Amino acid sequence: MERNASFPWYAEAVVERKPGRGGRRAQAARNDRRILEAAREVFTSDPGAPVAAVARRAGVGISALYRRYPSKEDLLRRLCHEGLRRYLAEVEAALADDRDAWAAFADFMRRAVDADTSSLTVPLAGTFTPSQELNRDAARARELSRRLFERTRAAGVIRPDVEVDDVFLLLEQLAATRLGDEGRTRELRQRYLALVLDGLRARPEVPLPGRPPRWEEIGGRWNGASSPP
DSSP: OOOOTTSOHHHHHHHHHHHHHHHHHHHHHHHHHHHHHHHHHHHHHOTTOOHHHHHHHHTOOHHHHHHHOSSHHHHHHHHHHHHHHHHHHHHHHHHHOOSOHHHHHHHHHHHHHHHTTTTTHHHHTTSSOOOHHHHHHHHHHHHHHHHHHHHHHHTTOBOTTOOHHHHHHHHHHHHTOOOSSHHHHHHHHHHHHHHHHHHHBOSSOOOOSSOOOOHHHHHHGGGTSOOOO
């Protein structure tokens, strides 16, 4: 870049540094995304793995990871909150869907399975202390899920002996399906989701055995223990 006598050299230097700062921010964002993706892979397989295993998987230095997440708990909270926000986006989209109730509900289930929002629930429940913000978003997710479920129930298209909390555990069970590569895992999850959806549709049914789960049982896992039945 040639200097222009009418353009002060110090202003010129400021303009030239801006792309560098933007580049550093973009690099930091890429590193953060790599860390979160690596953390999901590592902790889904082994919740007790050290943070160093995440840094190795992400290809970043341990100091770079600790600058973003001073403790393993901080990383776990962020990781689970990311998944919860994805779930919230899907259920909000379903509530805004003005098609018939079953189509909106079924598509929500497909998107929630593809977004893989439930994979971390079983391995990480009770391993860290949720933040107030995380608890607020979890309460909002349950409330919006309840609204979606009740709208579907009111349309008479879902079996009457199913409750919204059944749906949370069904999503967890589908997320536990892992076999081969990512494409094969997605294929199998959608295959079993089709069976689940077929079982959820209202029809002259044989009543389901047992009682549905209670929210205290589901949410209690994040406090280290489930409430007894």
